[in-house]
Amino acid sequence: MVLDLGEQPPANSFIDQSELNSTEPKFPLRLFWCPNCFLVQLLDIVDKEYLFKNYLYMTSASKPIVEHFTKYAKEIYEEFLQGKDDPFVVEIGSNDGSLLAEFKKLGTSILGIEPATNLAKLANQSNITTTNTFFSSKVGKEIAKSRNASLVVANNVIGHVEDLQDLMEGIKILIGENGVFIFEVPYLVDLIKKLEFDTIYHEHLSYFSLLPIVNLTNRYGLEVFNVRKQSVHGGTIRVFISQKNNFKAKDSVKHFLDEEQRFGLSDIEIYRIFSVKVAEFKRKLKTELEIIKKENKSIFGYGAPAKGNVLLNYCDIDTSFLDYVIDTTPLKQGKYTPGTHIPIFPPEKILDKGAGHIALLLAWNYESEILEKEKQFREKGGKFLIPIPTPIIK
Numbered sequence: 121m122v123l124d125l126g127e128q129p130p131a132n133s134f135i136d137q138s139e140l141n142s143t144e145p146k147f148p149l150r151l152f153w154c155p156n157c158f159l160v161q162l163l164d165i166v167d168k169e170y171l172f173k174n175y176l177y178m179t180s181a182s183k184p185i186v187e188h189f190t191k192y193a194k195e196i197y198e199e200f201l202q203g204k205d206d207p208f209v210v211e212i213g214s215n216d217g218s219l220l221a222e223f224k225k226l227g228t229s230i231l232g233i234e235p236a237t238n239l240a241k242l243a244n245q246s247n248i249t250t251t252n253t254f255f256s257s258k259v260g261k262e263i264a265k266s267r268n269a270s271l272v273v274a275n276n277v278i279g280h281v282e283d284l285q286d287l288m289e290g291i292k293i294l295i296g297e298n299g300v301f302i303f304e305v306p307y308l309v310d311l312i313k314k315l316e317f318d319t320i321y322h323e324h325l326s327y328f329s330l331l332p333i334v335n336l337t338n339r340y341g342l343e344v345f346n347v348r349k350q351s352v353h354g355g356t357i358r359v360f361i362s363q364k365n366n367f368k369a370k371d372s373v374k375h376f377l378d379e380e381q382r383f384g385l386s387d388i389e390i391y392r393i394f395s396v397k398v399a400e401f402k403r404k405l406k407t408e409l410e411i412i413k414k415e416n417k418s419i420f421g422y423g424a425p426a427k428g429n430v431l432l433n434y435c436d437i438d439t440s441f442l443d444y445v446i447d448t449t450p451l452k453q454g455k456y457t458p459g460t461h462i463p464i465f466p467p468e469k470i471l472d473k474g475a476g477h478i479a480l481l482l483a484w485n486y487e488s489e490i491l492e493k494e495k496q497f498r499e500k501g502g503k504f505l506i507p508i509p510t511p512i513i514k
């Protein structure tokens with residue numbers, strides 16, 4: 121075990137007012153490192169039906185992600201699909217269909233696989249054909265019976281998958297001889313470097329570096345032929361996989377593996393240091409918030425991302441510090457943050473706010489966009505407290 125964040129409620133389990141007095145289920149949130157395969161992972165696994173059947177995170181609520189997806193679809197289309205006869209794109213964890221909608225606009229056939237019933241319904245309502253289920257080798261085989269996928273995409277979801285072997289088996293069948301599997305996952309090196317400990321939560325079972333991915337794909341006769349760094353979600357890698365020897369492997373793969381080795385991911389020491397820094401972070405943030413409170417300023421949370429809930433719960437920040445939280449996701453508004461019970465409001469709540477108000481930026485991964493968007497709040501004297509990697513007022 122390399123880090124213990126205590127017992128926490130699942131980070132996306134926002135609660136209704138009527139549930140405020142009931143006991144919330146809490147589960148250990150502990151990070152483990154495997155000295156054999158070097159995968160960093162949780163071993164306390166919360167039932168996936170409980171976590172994902174009704175899901176409040178909507179891709180379309182974060183403008184920067186929608187912009188990222190528009191660019192992403194275009195790039196991938198031009199590199200792998202353009203000129204092919206009726207390319208077929210399957211997305212695992214397709215959420216509200218935001219990414220598939222971009223592929224559809226480019227003229228491909230599409231299919232979404234999404235376990236959240238509420239999101240699959242939303243996607244189907246906007247004509248993004250979506251099957252409401254968890255992806256598995258069985259599902260992969262079933263789809264492949266009618267046709268193989270030219271491309272399988274999976275964004276910020278592979279880390280949610282408990283049985284990675286079964287996933288790879290499904291991918292191997294689904295992409296057939298010539299298809300490509302491309303996924304994006306938050307990158308462990310960034311998580312450690314930038315102290316993004318709040319991205320550790322029950323939904324995220326694996327925290328990937330490239331090495332365990334390469335080892336896993338090799339076992340299935342698949343190959344990582346390229347890897348590229350992306351800036352979204354605090355630092356992500358986009359990994360490209362095909363059947364062995366279908367593409368010439370790019371130098372990027374070796375480069376990433378060498379860098380990971382140099383960075384020290386195959387030694388426990390780096391995780392020991394990380395864990396000490398996380399404990400220091402808590403002390404620093406609490407001190408900062410106490411100073412602000414003593415100055416009689418009002419503090420609110422900006423964004424109610426899942427990671428914000430980890431930060432709040434780990435640092436014991438509740439309504440004695442934050443008066444409320446604002447978030448653009450309609451499904452979250454009117455609810456309360458899990459564990460800390462802070463009410464969530466639409467962003468309009470801060471229209472009249474300025475001097476004497478401090479916004480704790482829980483959605484720190486969108487810092488530049490949000491600071492730009494909230495120019496008025498800042499011009500009127502409002503300030504942002506950016507927590508990660510180290511608390512700083514802007």
Ligand code: TMP
Binds near residue numbers: 183449452486490
């Ligand atoms: P994410 O980091 O997992 O994408 O979650 C970001 C959360 O922050 C999501 O609930 C939407 C919310 N959000 C805002 O409230 N305002 C914003 O300007 C952005 C970009 C996101």
